[in-house]
Amino acid sequence: MIAFNETYPGITILSVENKAASADISLYGGHVLSYKPAGKDEVLFMSPKSVFEPGKPIRGGIPVCFPWFGPNPSVPTEPPHGFARTSQWTLVSVSEKKKETTIIIELASSEATRARWPFDFTLTLEIRVGKTLDMTLTTSNPGKDPIVVTTALHTYYAISDIARVSVLGLNGLKYIDRVGPATVKDQTGPVSISAETDRVYLGAEDVTIRDEGSGRKVLISRTGNPDTVVWNCWEEKSKTIGDIGEGVYRSYVCVEAGSVLDNKITIAPDTSVSQSMTIKAK
Ligand code: TA6
Numbered sequence: 421m422i423a424f425n426e427t428y429p430g431i432t433i434l435s436v437e438n439k440a441a442s443a444d445i446s447l448y449g450g451h452v453l454s455y456k457p458a459g460k461d462e463v464l465f466m467s468p469k470s471v472f473e474p475g476k477p478i479r480g481g482i483p484v485c486f487p488w489f490g491p492n493p494s495v496p497t498e499p500p501h502g503f504a505r506t507s508q509w510t511l512v513s514v515s516e517k518k519k520e521t522t523i524i525i526e527l528a529s530s531e532a533t534r535a536r537w538p539f540d541f542t543l544t545l546e547i548r549v550g551k552t553l554d555m556t557l558t559t560s561n562p563g564k565d566p567i568v569v570t571t572a573l574h575t576y577y578a579i580s581d582i583a584r585v586s587v588l589g590l591n592g593l594k595y596i597d598r599v600g601p602a603t604v605k606d607q608t609g610p611v612s613i614s615a616e617t618d619r620v621y622l623g624a625e626d627v628t629i630r631d632e633g634s635g636r637k638v639l640i641s642r643t644g645n646p647d648t649v650v651w652n653c654w655e656e657k658s659k660t661i662g663d664i665g666e667g668v669y670r671s672y673v674c675v676e677a678g679s680v681l682d683n684k685i686t687i688a689p690d691t692s693v694s695q696s697m698t699i700k701a702k
Pocket of ligand 1: 500574674
């Protein structure tokens with residue numbers, strides 16, 4: 421079953437439901453807002469204070485960071501995380517099976533994107549909603565010169581309480597600590613969060629979010645995404661982020677699959693690069 425609703429002015433949401441799961445996908449931002457495996461709780465966090473207004477990013481779900489992650493490397497006045505999350509995407513196709521729905525959406529370069537980033541591209545996002553949530557982001561370069569991007573699927577997970585959550589699978593890795601001046605550190609053991617946390621783990625493979633409050637484990641696997649970003653803004657900073665709001669920081673953790681900072685992706689003319697992520701809630 422699928423349904424389209426312009427839930428907020430300028431924001432069309434595609435709701436899908438099959439025997440294995442349901443999900444909401446906003447064409448504005450190319451943004452997965454909700455993913456709920458049948459009989460289980462919502463996997464994604466959506467801020468109760470999120471603004472749903474074209475031009476503003478949605479706070480929660482799975483924002484797509486493209487064509488740059490974090491601040492723009494050459495134009496500091498450009499908003500962080502690129503423009504894909506604040507652009508209108510188009511629907512390419514929907515195909516339905518009993519236990520799986522596949523949605524393909526696309527963002528292509530236009531006058532508006534070239535004004536901000538002077539390259540031609542087509543960005544395709546395939547979203548498979550079933551027992552797992554599978555997402556494949558493909559960047560194609562139809563132009564004459566190579567293009568260089570950084571990207572992330574900036575996933576916000578719903579959790580019982582940040583104090584009861586740990587992220588497994590990062591032990592022994594180096595990470596860039598981005599709270600304050602960036603420094604490289606070594607991870608020992610699981611990641612637990614008790615202060616502002618903004619880290620890029622290098623070379624992670626599968627990662628698990630273990631939530632002792634809810635008893636849930638969420639497994640995240642990926643290809644073509646060498647970095648794992650772990651982010652929670654914590655109390656002080658949450659007061660300065662209007663669409664998060666006080667106290668709410670305890671209810672989310674971002675664990676993002678991406679190719680960010682120095683892991684730039686170069687796409688030669690007439691070629692494409694795919695990156696994928698799979699989420700499985702147990
Ligand atoms: O992925 C972590 C991060 O880059 C943080 O530095 C943090 O500020 C966050 O993303 C949220 O960014 P946003 O632009 O959505 O407020």
